[in-house]
Amino acid sequence: MKVKGTEKRQILFDCALAVFLLLLALTAFLLLGHRDRGSAVRVYVQDECVGEYSLSRDGVYVLNGGTHLLCVEEGAARLTEASCPDLLCVKQGRVSRTGERIICLPYRLTVEVTGGGEEIIPTGG
């Protein structure tokens, strides 16, 4: 906030930083999973896979002993009910493409779409 001649230079650096971060975001986006339709979803609690459900068949599944409800419909999966206080996982909506996931942090639960192409960076859990 020093109003000197260096102010323009500072703003230049600010923009450079912002552009760098946005490019970083783009890179991360491209690397972290294909845009292909997935074939199945895997459910992880902590780092343990507790189930795998096909996306080609519609169904409703009870997860984790009843804390979450997984709904597979028209090739996409979403959580329709959850016991966590913030329900962010339910609000995250539908996932259908490889690498996409829904995370419920209070319950350490992850629903991840698998199949349908290789992930360049395997971010399995």
Added chain:
Amino acid sequence: MKNKNRSSLAYLTETALLIALSMAFSFLESRIPAFVAVPGMKIGLANIAVLVALYRRGAPTALGVSVVRVALSALLFGNTAAFLYSAAGAVFAFLVMLLLRSVRVFSPVGVSIGGGVAHNLAQIGVACLLLRSSAALFYLPALLVSGTVAGTVIGIAGALAYRALAGIR
């Protein structure tokens, strides 16, 4: 003697007000339903107070404002998990902001961008630790973008606030 008492009282009052404002901002933005899809996405309005404290009073005060705000907010509104997230984000953001400011090539907006992004990165980090996997990295692109945009807005707001307070000692 009188001057010293007056300025230290002013300092105390100002710092307390910044903390209180910071808490109010934090609560306010938690009530906005817009940012729900991605866990941890928020504007970070509370950082305005930390920025102002950083530029008006220096690093120790800014850290104090940040830490006290996190602690009091957690006591009043949050639970242990939320506190962990908040604390990790706040501390990491402060360190990054301090670093960016000391380099002296960035304006407060740049510093704020650094702080916002650092906050989000810390939260992704904590999420990865809790999930014991790299699954949370999925949100990296979205949070990098939102951190940059929010950081810009917060930085401008902070700069305006600083300018408005410039006359007050």
